[in-house]
Amino acid sequence: MSDRKKALALIQASLDSLARSGTIKNEIAVDDETVLMGSGADSGLDSLGFVNFVMDLEDRLMQETGRDCAIVLTDIEGFDINSPTLTAGILADHMTGLTG
Amino acid sequence: MADRAPSETETQKPVAVITGTSRGLGRALAEHFLARGHAVAGCSRGEGTIDHEAYHHTVVDIREETEVQAWARALRREFGGVDLLIGNAGLARSALYLAMTPGDVFDDFLRVNFAGVFFTLREFSKLMLRRPDARVITISSTMVPLHQEGTSCYAATKAAVEEMTKVLARELAPQGITCNVIAPAMMDTEASRELAKDGDWKERMLEKQTIPRVIGMDEICHVADFFVSPLAGAVTGQVVYVGLVD
Numbered sequence: 638m639s640d641r642k643k644a645l646a647l648i649q650a651s652l653d654s655l656a657r658s659g660t661i662k663n664e665i666a667v668d669d670e671t672v673l674m675g676s677g678a679d680s681g682l683d684s685l686g687f688v689n690f691v692m693d694l695e696d697r698l699m700q701e702t703g704r705d706c707a708i709v710l711t712d713i714e715g716f717d718i719n720s721p722t723l724t725a726g727i728l729a730d731h732m733t734g735l736t737g
Numbered sequence: 738m739a740d741r742a743p744s745e746t747e748t749q750k751p752v753a754v755i756t757g758t759s760r761g762l763g764r765a766l767a768e769h770f771l772a773r774g775h776a777v778a779g780c781s782r783g784e785g786t787i788d789h790e791a792y793h794h795t796v797v798d799i800r801e802e803t804e805v806q807a808w809a810r811a812l813r814r815e816f817g818g819v820d821l822l823i824g825n826a827g828l829a830r831s832a833l834y835l836a837m838t839p840g841d842v843f844d845d846f847l848r849v850n851f852a853g854v855f856f857t858l859r860e861f862s863k864l865m866l867r868r869p870d871a872r873v874i875t876i877s878s879t880m881v882p883l884h885q886e887g888t889s890c891y892a893a894t895k896a897a898v899e900e901m902t903k904v905l906a907r908e909l910a911p912q913g914i915t916c917n918v919i920a921p922a923m924m925d926t927e928a929s930r931e932l933a934k935d936g937d938w939k940e941r942m943l944e945k946q947t948i949p950r951v952i953g954m955d956e957i958c959h960v961a962d963f964f965v966s967p968l969a970g971a972v973t974g975q976v977v978y979v980g981l982v983d
């Protein structure tokens with residue numbers, strides 16, 4: 638996906654659908670700084686919710702690009718497994734690189 | 738990769754993924770769940786041996802992380818999700834005392850029985866998240882509570898599988914997915930026949946069992962049926978030893 642805006646829109650769509658299904662309590666408006674994972678996460682995703690989110694996002698990426706897309710946290714530049722924090726902006730950059 | 742794409746009717750069936758289906762217990766479990774109306778995706782390092790319209794074989798070495806990932810990705814594309822996962826493939830060989838066990842035998846046990854099960858559970862449990870009443874079953878052995886001489890590596894890796902399954906049971910409980918372990922005593926498979934070549938090994942092992950006879954694979958399938966039944970939705974993180982009082 639060459640369009641970073643599109644990547645953020647997919648993240649938004651995914652979080653919206655998780656909010657609709659009750660996986661997360663509140664709807665959130667995604668921007669670059671939205672913390673998806675880590676201390677003070679805005680997303681309200683617990684660990685299992687985060688796995689659900691990634692699966693949902695991969696499905697959307699596949700639909701969008703027609704290709705298999707795996708989001709592997711340790712492949713994300715700047716992601717530290719020992720102090721895991723992930724913002725929507727960093728994830729959108731990664732998605733752009735993954736499919737671009 | 739997988740031999741062919743599933744038909745439309747197959748994608749309506751519950752999907753079972755079973756590792757190590759070319760022979761032994763894995764094959765018996767695959768045939769059992771095919772007979773129960775599942776579509777079954779099985780694997781082994783060698784070619785498949787089951788000829789059934791709803792059976793899909795993929796050559797996968799579960800020791801190889803990327804092979805398990807590719808298999809899971811292909812099944813996700815073809816079936817969308819997984820309802821039942823049975824981590825069966827395992828190595829049961831060598832009855833050497835620990836002091837005599839070569840490092841590569843230790844490595845083999847770790848790679849197949851522990852790492853292989855880990856990769857399988859990780860990749861396929863993700864595909865179960867949106868399936869109500871999905872079930873995970875792993876296979877251990879009565880060698881764990883028996884602490885039998887000559888099983889240091891085998892029993893240690895099976896104990897690890899039991900623990901990993903219990904932790905996964907907690908992690909997946911909010912999603913309504915149960916994870917349980919079946920730990921059979923001696924069954925008649927190629928693996929046990931190989932071990933039985935060693936003198937009176939079979940007789941000595943049977944003596945240690947509470948039910949001192951070979952356990953039928955249909956008896957193991959019956960335990961699997963119990964875990965899979967909708968009424969077992971609150972049974973999770975359990976180990977059923979078949980043939981032994983722990």
Ligand SMILES: NC(=O)c1ccc[n+]([C@@H]2O[C@H](COP(=O)([O-])OP(=O)(O)OC[C@H]3O[C@@H](n4cnc5c(N)ncnc54)[C@H](OP(=O)(O)O)[C@@H]3O)[C@@H](O)[C@H]2O)c1
Nearest residue numbers: 757759760761762781782783798799827878923924926928
């Ligand atoms: N037999 C017993 O008495 C007994 C008792 C208690 C527990 N168990 C457990 O029951 C399970 C099945 O045992 P079994 O006796 O049926 O064994 P088996 O007859 O040796 O069959 C093992 C199956 O797993 C496959 N396999 C082995 N390594 C693999 C790998 N790295 N990747 C993918 N597939 C692999 C084999 O096919 P390939 O060789 O083609 O890969 C075969 O299909 C094991 O976990 C074992 O520890 C057995």
